[in-house]
Amino acid sequence: MANMYYPLLALSSCLLVSVARADVTIYGLFGQTTAAPVQQGASSTSAPSTTFITVPGPPSYTGLAAYNPVYWEPPAIPNPPPPTTFAIGVPTDQNLMTGISIPQAGTFFGFSIEMSVANQLIGTSSKNLNVPFLNYMSIIAEKAGSVHIRVGGNTQETAFVVDSLADGKMIEKDKEDASNPTATPVLALTPDLLYMLANVSSLVNINWYLGIPFNDTANWRFQIAELGEAILGDRLLGFQAANEPDLYGQHGHRPLTYSPFDFFGEYALFTQAWQADGNVPVKNKIIAPSTSYAVWSPEQVWDTGFVEAYGQYLSHLAVEHYPADNCAVIFPNPQNPPRDPLQVLPTYLTHQAGLDFVQPYLNSTALAQQWGKPFLLFETNTASCGGFPGISDAFTSALWGIDHALQLANSNFSGALFHFGGQNVSYNPFTAAPTNESALHGWTTGPLFYSAVFVAEVMGKSNTTRIKDMGANNGNGQTPAYAVFENGQFSKMAMINYMTDPSGANDYTATIYVGGSGWNEPNGVPASVQVKYLLAPSTSEKDNITWAGQTLGGRFASDGRWKGEENIQTVPCDQNANSCTVKVPAPGAAIVYFSQDAQAAIAGESYSTYPTTVLTKTKNTVTIDPSVLATSNGDSGKSRLNNMGGTSQGGTNGAAGAVAPGVAALFSALAGVAVFFRVTIR
């Protein structure tokens, strides 16, 4: 979804609700701030760690949703609270674990970038890339091996390619298409968009899914695919043809009667034209059906014989789905009244969210295995139409995102792409600096980006990772845990604590047993395990989120690089008792590294320490003084700079347009160490 309008009405009506319920308040949105005491629950619930303030008055936040100042009080601790000590037993050998997932890759947690916001996020041209974007992506690539990104969305349907646009622009939106009820712009783009993606891939190991138009079955426009093949080649993972076709009727792109059989018929036309296009050399990289479940279940598509008929063209099967929507704020509709965020919030802070989400897809992921096709969740996030302020951009979404992705992996999806929607949505994994702000303000890291980092580390680079939801603590919704197996052996445990309780009373302690007599295996715990924590003071936190002690910075304060010292905990195990006891704070998430390989992988990470680097800045273009870099970086950074060209202002780096090796080296160095805002490739 491309657009989101700030839910002023929704929030002010919620304010009334919250004023009536004295313990439920919001902070900061409504003009002058008046501190109100946080009500202590009469039962055993504890005070939240954030001070929440009720501020009556008219809504005053009219800025972009990505930077909204809305906070919700975390839900109370359940009554009775979950047990805070429990045991988890796993075998060493994955063959002893029933119901384990298919093998997963580090790229499982990918991203989906609305075509019309690619120029905001990735860069403005093939020669002008946003370095924070490269930094964020290199964090994931380093842990996962590579990153999978889809460029597409609603805007792909009406996209068309032109040779050039005024002022050297790469993308031009024409919002005057009044016939389009989703207000999706008609999009003109130039081949430079694809050159930009290719140039990005030469700097950071990113592979791409592209969307191609499906709006016109009489005049197919395959230019994006033709140029994509020519420019991106092996970097292309596939082409999505048709985006949420089950909504075509409702959105006025097809008659209201448009059915799965009509779609099947159009796919015959599509595949004929595709087969006939001599400029598309690779025929079998199509992704479909990408239905949203709003109107058609996946089974309704399978029942047309879709996979049997078009399987030779299909590289992946895909669906798109969000667990909720906040569309009422954009499209007022008596059938879909605005959601009360206070009622919505707890639905994200429970393991049940993921279980409910995957349930309708389990038949399809089983069928996909029979058909031999990977099954993707091609677009997802906390809620469609921009997400919920105070949920989609709070630590809530970091924990939800981990559980969502791991539950999808457990359920035999082969990947999930988390959507970016520009600066007027709440749910972005990260958001570019507002264009009217100075570079000093920087980018905003969304909590979901920490989910991406966490899941990339869970998956690792082996391509053999299998996931098992342990149903920990008798399946308690607040305390989930997933076992991770790599190369056939138990390697890690990922655990989440959804509760917010700064007193520590609801931190939990899991005792993990590995192998041993119960499994007819030798005792399997190592002498010690290593633990990395994802932490924030409360689930409502937006700025102070840390992963193993490091942060990417608060709002307007990020350039996509870690800050602070990495802090990996070592926890001794009891090899006689065959157990390791690990605490998970409320709130928080942890990865416990058991196997030698898993421990070695984090020890070898070169991201641990990069000192702050001084930069010189000219207009919106950054140039780097190499002497500053050479003297201010750690060893790892220094060695990566060995073959870099001159980069000081006015210096030459030997690259005219194309990325020469020296520039690529500079950029991989930049991606790790030094940057702000935007860098020009000259």
Ligand SMILES: *[C@@H]1O[C@H](CO)[C@@H](O)[C@H](O)[C@H]1NC(C)=O
């Ligand atoms: C963001 O959404 C608000 C509220 O609907 C709207 O007034 C504003 O124009 C939007 N901003 C941009 C830059 O689209």
Ligand SMILES: *[C@@H]1O[C@H](CO)[C@@H](O)[C@H](O)[C@H]1NC(C)=O
């Ligand atoms: C940028 O625009 C936002 C509204 O979109 C406004 O709140 C902010 O003050 C502006 N910043 C500057 C530096 O003009």
Ligand SMILES: *[C@@H]1O[C@H](CO)[C@@H](O)[C@H](O)[C@H]1NC(C)=O
């Ligand atoms: C499809 O989109 C293109 C480009 O925006 C437009 O020119 C064409 O008229 C559209 N076709 C249909 C059938 O809507």
Ligand SMILES: *[C@@H]1O[C@H](CO)[C@@H](O)[C@H](O)[C@H]1NC(C)=O
């Ligand atoms: C799974 O989907 C197929 C295809 O629609 C259908 O025939 C089958 O009955 C479904 N199985 C279950 C358990 O729902």
Ligand SMILES: *[C@@H]1O[C@H](CO)[C@@H](O)[C@H](O)[C@H]1NC(C)=O
């Ligand atoms: C995932 O696939 C495996 C292998 O087919 C199967 O054993 C397991 O039950 C599936 N998991 C779910 C949740 O469907």
Ligand SMILES: *[C@@H]1O[C@H](CO)[C@@H](O)[C@H](O)[C@H]1NC(C)=O
């Ligand atoms: C994992 O799969 C990717 C994509 O196929 C491949 O490039 C990579 O080399 C594989 N890694 C391993 C360790 O096999």
Ligand SMILES: *[C@@H]1O[C@H](CO)[C@@H](O)[C@H](O)[C@H]1NC(C)=O
């Ligand atoms: C940030 O959060 C951590 C807990 O996650 C807390 O210990 C620390 O004091 C917080 N820092 C600030 C500046 O609020």
Ligand SMILES: CC(=O)N[C@H]1CO[C@H](CO)[C@@H](O)[C@@H]1O
């Ligand atoms: C490596 C790569 O793809 N470089 C391209 C960067 O973009 C320019 C166009 O501006 C191309 O000419 C290069 O080939």
